[in-house]
Amino acid sequence: MRNLFAFLAGGLFGTGLYVSGMTDTSKVQGWLDVFGAWDPTLAFVMGGAMIPMAIAWLIVERAKAPVAGGSFPAKPSPKLGRNLILGSTLFGMGWGLAGLCPGPAIASLSYNGLGGVVFVIAMGLGMLATPALRSRLDRAVPAE
């Protein structure tokens, strides 16, 4: 059942990315391009997505356990930390350069040409390299 629910969630996510136009890199770069032709569409997408999610978090506070068993995620940590800031900055740079983030990169894979495939491979390599990079950085500059 977990796989079926995951497929349903992924289908809604993929359809939402397609409908909202978020697989169009010009809309993402347009949102980031505050000194150029600014496009606010992304704010509508984020705002729209927050509504069902906020309701879901309210339900989580009252519910005992997820429908398919297991437990709900732990309360968010208040710790920020170097990795969060460094990682988000690097991610933002890549997001701005190509106008793609992980979800839309997968959603658009079937119609994004060879470039879309190259992006996903490079992203996967970056993800694969991260545990080693992180431990190197921790050794060089211990995080508090």
Place this chain on the structure above:
Amino acid sequence: MPMDWILGLLGGLLIGTGGAVYLLFNGRIMGASGIIGGLVDGSGRDTAAERISFLAAVFLLPLVLTPLFGRVDTHLTSNFVVIAIAGLLVGVGTRFANGCTSGHGVCGISRLSLRGIVATVFYILAGGLTVALFREILGVI
């Protein structure tokens, strides 16, 4: 323009509903980078099946929808060097930060997570400065 905003809002509602399903049924946060990253580096081996099910649907639904509603032009740059660097930065950055637009942005901010809010501020600032530098000043993207 306003039509794009309406479709954006509608698509956003679908994205958020997907996140709500993943949270309420499977008890998991719908973060694309975490779902992919756990498969790539093996840290999510125990939950590989639901990760693959999720990603298969993310890939398949647009594939099925494009012939019905017309192809979406993605306007992706044809500069493969830029694409490869961007992909590496997105891969490394989201794993260092432990989240991306869906995990920190949609799922984090909607529960008022400080980490989600701070991450989103930083990736939007970094993205904005990157586009300002490479598009508005250097004119290369």
